[in-house]
């Protein structure tokens with residue numbers, strides 16, 4: 383959904399910056415950007431609606447920065463309400479982070495706020511409003527940061543694939559509906575008919591027990607997503623509009639997937655092509671070749687594909703709840719299209735997904751009938767889903783997933799250069815990316831954490847609020863860390879929903895067993911019943927947002943302030959202090 387206005391958006395290289403760039407070999411490069419937030423007439427569904435947009439475009443225009451560049455970004459708010467821009471996944475000074483009420487006052491109607499900071503990293507990121515529910519209304523856009531020195535992976539083409547979820551309803555109405563009745567959007571709610579089918583299959587006792595347990599958890603078996611009825615977009619195009627990226631056979635095509643959705647996870651595949659994952663959340667990882675991957679809200683994954691044949695391929699991104707899909711095409715020529723696959727069956731949550739399958743609840747139930755029913759239901763479910771739901775947990779327990787650390791340099795090197803698809807002796811089962819596969823390309827110094835903080839992800843579906851350690855943001859004390867302290871954070875998901883937890887201003891080093899090659903992430907997704915650890919060096923002083931990136935979870939309380947307090951000496955430069963000692 384672009385208007386002519388979007389093509390007029392300006393990147394102005396100031397003359398001094400240009401001279402500095404030419405004379406200084408890039409070290410002092412600087413550039414100035416102008417962004418204007420305003421309303422925009424859109425039509426994604428056949429019905430005209432008002433969106434919120436940046437420079438007349440949903441998504442907002444691609445910003446392309448360079449590592450080491452000093453950026454000056456003037457953001458003017460032409461809305462009738464306060465707004466903001468947050469640079470998602472950026473390591474930057476606290477005052478530039480763009481969280482109203484926490485790092486700055488926000489941008490009042492008619493005002494301009496100027497962000498100034500030095501780009502301290504490279505990779506694929508995004509930006510979005512951090513005010514109210516504006517992100518759902520259209521204020522989100524992609525960012526590419528080119529590395530200061532050439533990156534490890536060569537490619538011939540480079541495309542952003544930004545996923546998002548659009549609703550014709552006002553986001554405030556969506557939230558009001560959720561609060562009124564938490565299953566308002568759960569179109570797939572199981573019915574009385576399902577109840578009698580269950581009774582027929584597993585008997586009265588087991589069925590009633592099963593129903594009672596769901597009731598006690600204030601959840602239903604279809605609580606995979608709480609908002610559905612979305613139109614799913616790729617780079618602002620509906621599946622019918624079919625955003626298309628061109629290639630020539632044999633080229634290495636880099637696709638930068640960004641999930642800019644308010645609420646929707648996707649399972650991504652390109653039938654006929656394997657994908658080599660080379661970066662997660664903007665950070666290079668040791669290449670992993672997969673057939674599909676699940677992308678949590680706010681995550682990014684960069685993949686390389688090498689189509690060897692001169693035919694079109696479908697980029698297929700099914701919403702996790704199977705309420706719809708986003709679709710685009712990789713094609714040798716414009717206007718071509720490939721078949722669109724059937725969506726995989728919708729998955730019903732079972733007690734097993736809560737981590738209760740072989741544990742206490744099984745004992746308590748003492749009913750083999752119920753247990754075998756669960757097994758059956760699992761067997762009928764899409765194995766990919768099962769793999770994704772369960773695998774992460776298993777992965778956490780495995781010390782060294784794939785590549786030995788640094789011992790298989792040859793493998794990594796060959797994978798990263800001209801031979802992406804190693805021929806396989808036999809066709810393998812579809813390979814789904816798991817967190818356990820992600821290993822940083824570079825080792826990071828790894829102090830031992832001196833403290834562990836447990837954060838239980840909690841909530842109440844009936845009253846529709848979400849919380850951490852049973853407290854909403856409004857009721858909770860901030861988490862306090864000392865400057866340069868190294869801590870271990872333990873997430874325990876006690877809800878039926880998957881939560882993408884996002885920490886501002888710091889890397890979360892996901893403990894997936896990769897030792898000093900732990901992947902550095904800005905979003906960590908935790909499945910129902912799962913426990914996940916990450917390590918953190920508190921190397922940026924200030925008040926930072928730490929929250930679930932599902933928009934309506936964040937808005938209803940799954941949010942904390944994380945304060946990194948200055949060192950007692952106060953001699954350390956704020957925000958830019960070094961990492962591991």
Ligand SMILES: [Cu+2]
Nearest residue numbers: 881930932935
């Ligand atoms: Cu959440």
